[in-house]
Amino acid sequence: KAGVTQTPRYLIKTRGQQVTLSCSPISGHRSVSWYQQTPGQGLQFLFEYFSETQRNKGNFPGRFSGRQFSNSRSEMNVSTLELGDSALYLCASTGGDYGYTFGSGTRLTVV
Amino acid sequence: AQSVTQPDIHITVSEGASLELRCNYSYGATPYLFWYVQSPGQGLQLLLKYFSGDTLVQGIKGFEAEFKRSQSSFNLRKPSVHWSDAAEYFCAVVPRGLSNFGNEKLTFGTGTRLTIIP
Numbered sequence: 001k002a003g004v005t006q007t008p009r010y011l012i013k014t015r016g017q018q019v020t021l022s023c024s025p026i027s028g029h030r031s032v033s034w035y036q037q038t039p040g041q042g043l044q045f046l047f048e049y050f051s052e053t054q055r056n057k058g059n060f061p062g063r064f065s066g067r068q069f070s071n072s073r074s075e076m077n078v079s080t081l082e083l084g085d086s087a088l089y090l091c092a093s094t095g096g097d098y099g100y101t102f103g104s105g106t107r108l109t110v111v
Numbered sequence: 112a113q114s115v116t117q118p119d120i121h122i123t124v125s126e127g128a129s130l131e132l133r134c135n136y137s138y139g140a141t142p143y144l145f146w147y148v149q150s151p152g153q154g155l156q157l158l159l160k161y162f163s164g165d166t167l168v169q170g171i172k173g174f175e176a177e178f179k180r181s182q183s184s185f186n187l188r189k190p191s192v193h194w195s196d197a198a199e200y201f202c203a204v205v206p207r208g209l210s211n212f213g214n215e216k217l218t219f220g221t222g223t224r225l226t227i228i229p
Contacts, residue, residue: 004154006154033216033217035217042219042221042222043201043217043219045216045217045218048216056215056216058216088152090154090155092155092217099157099160100145100157100217101157102147102154102155102156102157103154104153104154105153105154107152
């Protein structure tokens with residue numbers, strides 16, 4: 001079966017802009033979670049969605065937001081980009097077996 | 112506080128040698144345990160996971176891990192490494208006993224970078 005698809009793979013944005021990243025989970029998976037990976041902070045949890053509802057949120061500013069659609073696809077948005085938002089953004093989809101399956105990520109560079 | 116520790120930031124191993132990557136956790140109850148591997152610029156691939164039962168878990172790519180409750184450890188092993196095993200390895204945990212799977216975050220260790228020398 002198809003894996004987790006994240007688009008785009010790479011993005012370059014300017015400070016102050018906003019960006020939207022997309023994640024399509026494995027078919028049948030209803031939980032999607034997002035993580036930020038940076039060299040300094042490692043892998044940090046952003047938020048998790050299940051059936052279009054945010055169930056859990058990490059310790060990130062309100063500039064980071066997300067949503068999930070009825071087909072389980074999820075988007076995350078970062079507004080007013082800062083240099084420190086440069087990171088690899090990973091999403092994971094989860095089925096009923098705690099199998100957190102990750103996508104290849106979106107590499108965001110803020111200049 | 113709940114935490115996951117990978118004591119080794121970087122390990123170098125000769126091709127064909129055995130490998131052990133360490134992972135220790137600090138949780139009130141034994142969490143669900145995972146090992147992931149990440150190649151440069153790529154996402155995370157699940158190697159294996161432990162929920163309950165046999166404490167020796169077999170994974171993909173010839174990896175195995177042993178859960179030791181007394182030591183709060185979940186070390187990853189491979190009897191003979193290949194050059195393609197060079198990557199970063201992450202141990203991760205999720206608290207046990209949740210009513211809705213997936214809503215608890217994975218907490219990751221800081222990772223161990225594995226270098227293979229010929």
